[in-house]
Amino acid sequence: MRPIRDILEAQSVVVIGASRDQEKPGAQLLKVLKDVGFAGRVAGVNPQGGNVFGVPLYPCVRDVPFEIDLAVLLIPPRFVPDALRDCAVKGVKGAVISAEGFAETGTQGATYQEDVRAILKSSGMRGFGPNTLGLVNTQTKLTTSYFANSQMLASGHIGFAAQSGIFVGALLRYLSSLTGLHLSKGIGLGNKVDVNESDALSFLADDEQTKIIGLYLEDVKDGGRFVKNLKKATARKPVLIIKSGRTQAGAKASATHTASMAVEDSVFDGIVRQAGAIRLHAIDEFVRTLKGFLNMPLPAGDRLAFVSYSGAQAIMSIDTTIEQGLQAARLADATQARIGRVIATSSKTKNPIDIFPDWLTHGYEKTITEVVKALLDDRGVDGIVFISFAEANPEVYQSLVNVVQADRRKPVFVSLLGDSLDKAACERLLDAGGLPCFDFPEQAVRVFARMRQYAKRIKGTE
Template identity: 30%
Template sequence: MDENTGGLTGLFDPERVAVVGATASEGSIGRAITANLQADFAGETVPVNPNYDEVLGAACYPDVASIPGEVQMAVVVVPPSIAVEAVRQCGEAGIRNVVVITAGFGETGSEGASRERELTEIAEEYDLNLVGPNSLGVLSTPTGLNATFGPENALEGSISFMSQSGAFITAVLDWANDEGLGFKDVVSLGNKAVLDESDFVEAWGDDPETDVILAYLEGIEDGGAFIESAREATAETPVVMVKSGRTDAGAQAVSSHTGTLAGSEEAYEAGLEQAGVLRVENVQELFDFAQILSGQPLPESEQVAIVTNAGGPGVMTTDAVGDSSLSLASFTDETLEALSESMPEEANIYNPIDAIGDADIERFEEALDIALADENVGCAVVLSAPTAVIDYGDLAEVIVELQAEHGKPVAATLMGGERTESAKEVLGTGGVPNYFDPARAVRSLEALATYREIQEREYEAPQQFDVDEERAREVLESAEARGENRLGVEAMDLLDAYGIPTPEGAIAETPEDAVSVSQDIEGEVVMKIVSPDILHKSDIGGVKVGVPNEDVYDAYEDLVTRARNYQPDATILGVQVQEMVDLDSGTETILGVNRDPQFGPLLLFGLGGIFVEILEDTTTRVAPVSEREATEMVDGIRAAPLLRGARGREPADRAAVTEAIQRLSQLVTDFPAILELDVNPLVAGPDGVQAVDVRLTVDTDKL
């Protein structure tokens, strides 16, 4: 196994690369890839094409089996009708790494999808590292490998970058070369028939030459695998991602509050956060963050010092800090005294430090040196507008020297056009990024602070509770036996089997049974119609609250009559007779799950009751969750102060809420057949929680 690329041995550092479909024809992809390889690749490029004896001066072979000696990688450029067989021949020849440039697979329809399945089967048979199909290719700067048909090679650097869009890669490389931004490895993922984002995150996370992992993705194939690989990688290497295509992948009709509130986009937000990925909104932020993460140390605190010669931009920077999770540093008395002695009277010595417009290099240097020496300062923004007394090249040298001396991260905002070019080169030698907009500098420093928090996380395994899994399975199978895929209050035993507290009660199939059940419950009872066809029971008058024992018989008959009048063909399983839960004694919350096509079960917690979809005060996490993650869900809603006892309320048992989340997490992890589930309300009181109502949707084929 290559120590630099994990299980992808030979994909980024091959000694010999075969180009299957190499050609000398002008304007062809086969020629472009062959020429790109020959231009910079330290190894040998081997053309393969039965129609040529020679391509661009190199001996050409009719097929890969004819190539003498070992070949570590093949790039397949032949038409889709023969590409599958070409990949098989690569496997038979012992070529383990294959990049399929050819399009015409899963992206084109059923015939192409069939070909793509064949590729996957061949890759599995021969244990191939296969990139693509429909890929721009791969490149790696340490060996000069450029197995792409793009017009630009990359500058050498420590950023590894993957993209689902080949066109995006070509645009990025063109821009990055102008900016002097370098890369280590670049991969066009294509259709991801075999290798996907999780494989490359894992490989680059183990690569000591990769300082930052960047990704442009339109989707993630296996959310659980990605979370696992990214968590491992981010312990040492930051992962920054742009995720486009904010649609509900695999959209399906939803029947629960959770299904309405927690869709695919929420799953990505939760999953990427749990994975430790820094998600950005646009391409600018992607590379802003990449530059600072690859060049600057992590801050020891979130407190920022601002040093400037321009009052207006200084205020803009202060506003940007206020909009972030960072804060303005409060200088120590020693710092203020030193600044007072070194700055003119008109200068502002408080943060932000305004050295005023006539500040020369020496004044800037003194101010920045004093600020970075302050123990309260974790990082700094150096901001300058052009003046006749400041040479940006000289200022850049000062910034680089002081940053290295103090070891604290610095972002520069040397505003201007052409005069900043030489300064950017100097700053680049010290890994200090320069941003025209001070808000970008602040957001980038915030990314450093966020990544520090990610590194400090301790991931704990989800707790495994002692549950009655067989009893839960019987409840779910009861739906299958009735030919139904939805369950309501008849599924309360499901929660009970997993240790989520429920009120005392049972389902009565006759008025006499209802009376019998109520006699075992102290006080008045709640009665609810039980029908998989009537999910919103309150809307039809299918719930009666505070029913005394002597009225239970009549209440039963009235509920059934109402249900029949509302929906004559509805399946009526009976009436749930349940002890009264004083809703005023606690806070009504909702606990639910919606199964996402990529990430699996997505847990939701928030303020519940009848206004849940109006207030939308919820948090989400991908199951299974640890105790820490469940606690974050509870503390993350806006209404969290209610649970902590705001305005004289008695505090809820938040530990019981956290445990209920973990128990539901275990339930939906154990039973993939559960597609949607709502516990609403889950009443959180001082003495624990109680699940008052439940409804769920089941995929009976998965039971």
């Protein structure tokens, strides 16, 4: 079976269903490939020939005068089998089938999908979908999404595969709009007529550009192969999984979405734990966890220290710490003495450290710098959560960024509360400096817990 790397690293793309109407998806995809800088050969297929955006259109894929690595089929389901047969004759390596209307819609659609499966199997061509926007490779600027843009093709380290259609494109556009959360590779699985989650895991585990893997799944095709490939992947890099269909109603909805067969949720949970992956239940959790893994070192232990202007938020955070199976760090006497240089009240030099009102005396930047440096040097502290408020002038946090950038021994997270516009400005500065910023400290604690879970997994202590 041909490896999917051959398709993800395609050097030639043909769009089947490329209209001469510049507003239609096929024409738009040809324009996108030019705009984002894809350097490979590109052509379109249209029965009437011609050209669009300066790209030649040929009546049939067999008429294209160069070898084709990847065909993107933007045509209705009833035309897909014949188009794939032409692709097989041409020797196309792989195909992305974008249309919906296959097995998820009923008997006729299921017949089309079985025809597609048979053609792919007999020809050796690899197929993505149907019901997917397909592929992204930010190294080569390959995309099969007609609403991609240059921002989405900015090079990053997140490898993402999803059993969905347009959701993949929407999520990737959102991630790429956030500082530091750019993609390495994106793989749309859709109905998984051929390429499935196990293929994607195997590829992303081996991909040097990918530092962390994300999966969105509704079911699993081959449980044994999935577990094997998931274990292989988690031994090399973190794997974050969102699986929907956790409830009976959700499972029923997934059957009409991508023709999925439900997997007992408790069984899936066990598989994920056994393999050492991290399961999440929502996109916001996924994004926050990405921030932690991509920007911070893995924690060496489970002891957290808190620096706060507010006793209330710190106490709630410690409750979450204990609930997550972590510990509130006990600070060394030497650490408390160092903190005492800028915090006059001795009780406030213990964990959680309360910097108010002392920062009014010593200055905010000096106070937070001294406190964080002391905690980074304390061997009894494995991570730091800095709880503060959103300043109108975000530059006050630059000194904190500088301290953390200079000392990467431990994960440090920031939580800011306050005016939404001020917070957005502060968060941009912190994120640009590689310092993850969250709305609430409990979120930071949960991210730390997931990172600790993975750290224990790769050391074989879980």
